Amino acid sequence: MRDSRTLIFRLMPDSLRGRIRLFSLLLIALPVLTSALLFGVFLKGRAEEQERFHLDVLLEQYAxxxxxxxxxxxxxxxxxxxxEEARGLDMERLRVLLTGFSRTHQGFIALSYVDARGFTVLDPSGVPTGMDLSDRSYFLAARQGDATITDVITSRATGLPALVFAAPVRGPERDFRGLILGASSPAALDKMARLAATSEGRIIRILDRKGERVTGRSGPLAGVVGPPLESPLRELVFRNAPLPPMYADHAGRIVVGRSRILKDGQWVAVAETPLRVVHAGVWSFLTVAVLAALAVIILLTPALLRLTRSVEAPLEKMARMARAMEEDRPDMDCAPGAFREAPDEIRTLYDAFVHMTGKLRDTISQLAVCAITDPLTALANRRSLMDEGRRLAGVCRRSGVPFSVLMIDLDGFKQINDTLGHQAGDEVLRHVADQLRASARSTDFVARYGGEEFVVLAPGADAPQALSLAERLRAAVESEACPLDIQSVLCTVSIGTSTLDGAGTPEEALEAALGRADQALYQAKNAGRNRVRAFDPASPGS
Known part of the structure; x- marks a missing residue:
């Protein structure tokens, strides 16, 4: 023992300066190395926690x-x-509708009409008709009036796995007249799973309650992966209980897994990542981090370390605030004056950043509202009208649904402004806007076009329905006077209607329909106001 102590003292430098340096190095290096080992354990747990978080995010997006x-x-x-084609059993028109729908909607491998006896009658995809489906569960559900999405079943026509979407066809008297059947390949869910599982070794699959895989039954995953969960774990997730932090998959690998219920509890989506993939890079990162930390500790003074901490903390807080703004999270604490020990420049920068962040968040929020809303009436503005109109025009054209435009003008508005003042005119505009909003259908889009003009976009409304809607709006405005401080004002509107045609792009068709509706509005004005007119090219002024 005495010899060992003598050896230690011989290895020590003779000078006090050398000994202080040696002990300082030991006092710094030993805690760093100890911390590195603990940090390694922490990093492993953190990596697993982060992977579970990423799996939850991926499953939420995928679900x-x-x-x-x-x-x-x-x-x-x-x-x-x-x-109307299906309800009226117009087979020729229904064939045309199904054929056109098959060309414009790529999600179906087959679209069929099945009659009330359960036999396929129409199938534009070329599958032979006359097939008896009366024993299928979706046919029995359709007879009871229920629409159905099946689990993956084997198609009798192709022998391939398929998801079947079935909806009953009812006649005018609500009598059962068969069903429309759409078959889709579960490969679409496979594709979504492969796109979502971006990390190496990560797998996302869907399991039904029978334990059969909805995804991975055909294509590249077929025969490669086994059941994503053993039976006890499957029972666990279908009871909406979380999976264990780690478990062994079908191949015996330890994995980190998460689950999410789909399709009203009939399916469960499971995402798994092997533990070796989760821990990959942790130890190499830890080694580099320890070496870098030792180098910094040896080369820099404690004062520099303190300065680093005083600079790093505000910058880290600002980075979190910037990420919170990017992710639109308003709950981030942005209190100024939080870092009193930081240098003046850093403290000033942090306080200015906090102030700028608050102003920027308020400005962005106000701009987002102002960009699409008319500030006086709280209706959509003209910009929002054109954007939504182009979208609705494209959707209605692709779906073969009629689409009408109503141009509305407040009668005698200039006289109201001249006699009662602009403040009363604003109240009248708000009153009319409220009446239009309350009387329009839930699917209609009401906007202020400019001045005393309003526009209503009516998807699904043909010319007669547009006239009926316009008359209802006109009557609603006329039926209730606008209360003002000194008197009540009875308002009336003139309305012109037009239906979208098939010429040009959706934007061009919308502009043309607005122009025709405007001409019809002037026809209504010329006819005496407070009335409705559909566009008529033969009328004067057209």
């Missing part, structure tokens, strides 16, 4: 995409089942 895809497919089939 939203999958649910949206299922909803859109079901909505398309329901639209076909509720069409």
């Amino acid at each position: 939203a995409e999958a649910d949206d895809w299922l909803s859109r497919c079901m909505a398309d089939v329901t639209f076909l089942a509720e069409s």
Whole structure:
């Protein structure tokens, strides 16, 4: 023992300066190395936690995409089942409708009409008709009036896995007249899963309650991956309980996994990442970090370290604030004067950044509202009208749905302004806007076009329906006077209607329809005001 102590003292420098340096190095290096080991353990746990967070985000995005895809497919089939062609059993027109729908909607591998007996009658995809589907669950559900999205079943026509969307066809007397059937390949869900699982080794799959895979039953994943969950874990997630932090998959690998319920609890989406992938790079990063930290600690003085901390903390806080603004999170704490020990320049920069962040967030919020809203009436403004009109025109044209435009002008508005003042005129405009908003259909889009003119976009309304809607709006405005401080003013409006034609782009068609509706409005004005006119090219002024 004495010899070992003698050896230690011999290895020590003779000078006090050398000994202080040696002990300082030991006092710094030993805590750093100890911290590095603890940090390694922390990093592993942090990496697993981050991966679970990423899997939750990916599953949320994937579930939203999958649910949206299922909803859109079901909505398309329901639209076909509720069409006049299907309800009236006009087979020739229904064949044309299904054929056109198949060309414009790529999500279906087959679209069929099945009659009330359960036999396929129409199928534009070329699948032979006359197939008996009366024993299928979706046919039985349709007879009860229910629309259905099935689990993955084997198609009798092709022998391939398919998702079936079925909606009942009802006659005018609500009698059952068959169903519209749309078949889609589960490969669409596979594609979404492969696009969502961006990390190496990460897999996203969907499992039904029977334990069968909805995704991965055909294509590149077929025969490569086994069931994504063992039976006890499957029972766990279908009870809406979380998966264990780590578990062994079908191949015996330890994985980090998360799950999410889909399709009203009938499916579960499972995302898994092997633990070796999660931990990849942790130790190499830790080694580099430790070496860099040791170099900085040895080369720099404690004062510099303190200065670094005083500069780093405000900058880190500003970075978090910038990320919060980018992600539109308003809950970030942005209190000025939080770093009193920082240098003056850094403290000034931080306080200015906090002030600028608050002003910028308020400005962005105000600009977002002002960009699409008329400040006087709180209706959509002209810019928002044109953007939404182009979108609705394109959707209605692709779907073969009529689309009408109503141009509305407040009668005698100049006289109201001249006799009662502009403040009363503003109150009248707000009153008329409220009446139009309250009387329009839920699917209509009401906007202020400019001055005393308003526009209503009516998707799904043909020319007679547009006239009926216009008359309802006109009557609603006339029925209730606008209360002012000194008197009440009875307002009337003149309305011109026009229906979208098939010429040009959606934007050009919308502009043309607005022009025709404007001409019809002038026809209504010339006919005595407080009336409705549909566009008539033969009328004077057209």
